[in-house]
Amino acid sequence: MIQVEGLTKYYGRNLAIQGLTFDAEAGEILGFLGPNGAGKTTTMRILAGYMPPSSGSARVAGFDVVDQSLEVRRRVGYLPETVPLYPEMSVSEYLTFMGSLRRVPNLDDRVEQVIEDVRLEERSESFIGNLSKGLRQRVGVAQALLHKPEVLILDEPTIGLDPAQIIEVRKLIQELGKERTVLLSTHILSEAQQVCDRVLIINRGQIVAEDTPANLQAQLAGGERLRVQAAMETRELIDLLCKVPGVTRAEATGVEGVVELASAPGHDIRPDVARRVVEGGFDLLEIRPVGISLEEIFLELTREEASAEAEGVPGA
């Protein structure tokens, strides 16, 4: 549904994104994850037909974003990050205006329907300028859904919402993702983990990782990690556990008697670890697998980039 190849964008001399290549299938929720300023908004603006790329190409629903911009725009629903809406229009006025530009059939009924979908029935005649941030966000979502687009591009859809609203919007996105392609940007990792079928991690304008949230975790954790606690000195414990077959690394955690072990994937070392501690005559208090969270992966990936830059990579 979305095909992006070698997408690059300069603002003047500043490189915003560099050689992005990715696809999104129909009915997929693709998460765009990255720190602020990574190039998420730029990419989404290009895909929504707001600005052309400096080089590279992008196709949305089979149409080129530069040569067939109007066709692309007809098929995309877009929610910009700042949710820019006309403050001096009422909710229903605004939606009617956008809907008529988009030639939505049976416009009045459709407007009523989307207002219901985002639960704004009671505020439909309020001026947008008088709405809270969360309610405005819903108007923005309503505007993006109005013409039943094949592709939805949502730039940070949950930013600035309260926790209850965040849960609501996430639910809504998951609902929508069943029948259409959703491209969603966020810098909240748990959100990507929860909502998305697939995640692209983008940093400094480049894709640094791409996979399902589950695979990313497995792949980057590089095997299993265990947390072991025993009633003994950390030093001794490390010495003891280093000799367990399969252990690649044992390190202190800072808490007395607690050690973290890394091991090769596909080899369960837990029985050996337990036996070794008990046979050594010590009391084993805890063995617990430690999952690496998307949060850590993200930090890992973006840190690598940051240190590469410190070594003097051009263009940084």
Next chain:
Amino acid sequence: MRNIWIIAGREFRLYFVSPVAYAVAGMFLLILGGLFAAQLYAGLQFGQVTPDGRIVIDPLVTILLFATPAITMRLLADEQRMGTIELLLTAPVRDWEVIVGKWLGAMGFMLALLLATWIYPLILHRLTTPGIDQGVLVSAYLGLVLMAGAMVAIGVLISSLLNNPVAAFFVTLLVLLFLWIVGVFGRGTGSGSELLSYLSFVDHYYSNFYQGLLDLSDAVYYISLTALALLLGSQVVEARRWR
């Protein structure tokens, strides 16, 4: 074409909920009404009221100079400042349709203002015998509409260039003033004086329309100026995407 009307309709309606527009309309009609009343009063005292509808037109032209920037300043500058242009430009609308729609919406408001000033010539017509020359009046108003069209188009162009409505107001005023006085320099002799007087906004108006003469070349001047400004405006909107 439909998009133009949709955008124009939104802009037109917006003027009636905007305090700035009411301030402009109020100022417009107040100054004009005041001047008209003063002239009428003076005329009555001397027992003679000039039966000429153009006593309304003269101040109107000057007022337009200040009213136009106020009417056009926010059209695009405000959208660019607030970012609302992003949703307009990601709707399936061509850039020129946005520009022409904005112009048409502002012209609608302008025409409503001009229409409201017809009341004064009508009063004058009732007060005098044999009444005023209606042919001259129609010609003068027609010229005024064409001139206002070009002025609004220039306002739209400048609004598209800036992100700040207040800046757009002053720059538009400056450009219009320049086009206003440029003819004065054309009155002299020497090379370029003909060009300068051709460029002049007022010369095209006062030499023909105002006298009751309809000259196609003057109409062409205003219409081509309008078209040029709107074309440039569309280019500006497109160029902003590429930045």
